[in-house]
Amino acid sequence: MKSGGSLSIWFFIGLSLLVNGALILGDGLYELANPPEHPVVLFQLHANIWWGAFLFLFGAFYCYRFGPRRGVNGH
């Protein structure tokens, strides 16, 4: 993208991972409190909680690092 305040591709990546991570983490926490009737294999590892948290943090970092206010040109 052109320089001069336009949004970086990395910001959109961050936004996508942030939102998806929040949704997955939220659902994982809900399932922790209300275990499903037919759990997936290895449900006891609660992959949606730690994977959701990882995506959320990764996305948050990218949004902060490449967000519009910092004006970083991503490519």
Add this chain to the structure above:
Amino acid sequence: MNLALFLLTENQLVHLSPVDLVIIVFYFALVLAIGLYLKNQANTSDDFFLAGREMTAWVAGLAFLSANLGSLELMGWAGNAYKYGILAAHWYWVGAIPAMLFLALVMMPFYHICKTHSVPGYLKLRFGEGSRALSAISFAFMTVLMSGINMYAMAVVMRVVLGWNIHLSILVSSVTVAVYVALGGLRSAIFNEVLQFFLIWAGALLIPILGLIEAGGWNGLKARILQNLTEQHVANPGAYTHLWSTLGDFGNNPMGINWVGIVFGLGAVLSMGYWTTDFLVVQRVLAAKDLRSAKLAPIIGAAFKMMVPFIVILPGLLGLALLRDPAGHLLRLVPGDLAWSDLGRAQGLHGYDEVLPLMLARYCGPGLLGLGITALIAGFMSGMAGNVSAFATVWTYDIYGALIDKDASDESKVRMGRWCTLLGVAVSIGTAYLVMQSQSIMDYVQQLFSFFIAPLFGTVLLGMMWKRATPAGGFWGLLAGTGSSVGMWAWVKVNPDAVKYVALSSRAQDQAQNMFRALWCWLICVLVTVLVSLVTKPKPDSELADLVYGLTPIPREERVSVFHRPIFWAVIVLIIFVILQIIFW
């Protein structure tokens, strides 16, 4: 019709929860928002067709890889890993890494310095209009047909996996792609390819991690595969987990191929042809901002390509080791034709290509499942967008601009590019419905696409490396190579016994035939090009500057540390590539 019935007309493999649907809808909204956001940055032809030639190495490299990382590719090769074992990894390692590094270090300087807009554009500069027209027309025609086949295949997968209506899938995906590519051009396509790259890893990486935990690590996985295949009386069960040690003879491995086919047919010809001359992938690297970025981009792509087997091949092997039916018996997947027939569906059979969604459904609950499905949809859509944007470029520059309106203004080229995008999507939809009427068309078109790749590599390589190659040699070599490829394919089709001549063994399977056919037609292309060139008049050296090795001054890279040099990273990638071959020998 009731909306729910319209959306869900078939039995489905997985069931989506509300949070999964939110994730999918968010993806579509984000993709359209990116297209709208970028529409004001696609005003000139360089902006629209080459993203302004201002992409960094990372963006160009990830888009270069993503253009090839469609969902058909992911699901198809996971299915092949289930069917053929770890041999399928050859298509990601020896069938990709050397070619990507060759593009970066040897061929990219020529593409970059001559400032061509496309691969047919290079052929015009080097060999003249005849070679360009042959290459451009075949590429444009095949690309848009392939896009339609991908669209149809996506709709079928969505029906099988999610139970979605086939017409609705085609409509939604094609309209979305048409909007975001027509608005933002290549820049929009590249942005979405990079987004897709991250979504694929975010959505698919959990499968091998959890699968290896369940199987007891790599050794546990190998032991389970050996046990399962032995129980089913499969010949050479150990061959499913060895990459090279079973390639001494056609009959020792499930693919029916030997090392000559893999090393020369796949590694030296077919993959070189695809990764260095297929404009769909090369266009992404042409958008790099400078020569160093253009050289680094394929190296970055190669580094990630080496890791893709972790999310594609490993799930296929895990399926072989772990999948069981509800009664606890081993689940055997079958060919797609059988599984997706009325009889197969009535018996609850699953096709090889369903192994990835099956593993996804095995480990991923609400949210994670939505992300995995989104990754598959993103792969389909970016693959389609890649085809359509490459079609628009080749049509506008190499057919419309070269043969129809040679004085077209920059503005009219951009306008033509936008209309071509819509036209490309419309033809794709037509192809999808054509394939729906007669599925054998799909097999023919996929075969046709492979006819052009290997000879084109021969023509471009000789053009770049041998200044004596003449315009007549380039044209006739390309024509002879393509014609011989079609001829060999037709020969085997009419007389199946001919496979022992074409692929050197009557036991050779489809993949082995493709490898050897590519090898022979490349050799024919090179031979004809050399012979015709030796008896025709070459271009003077002054006309070959910036196009041929020895007549092109390669600019010295700016003074950078060794860690910023493409050659350093190419050597690192090559070392890791060799180590992987030894580990999985």
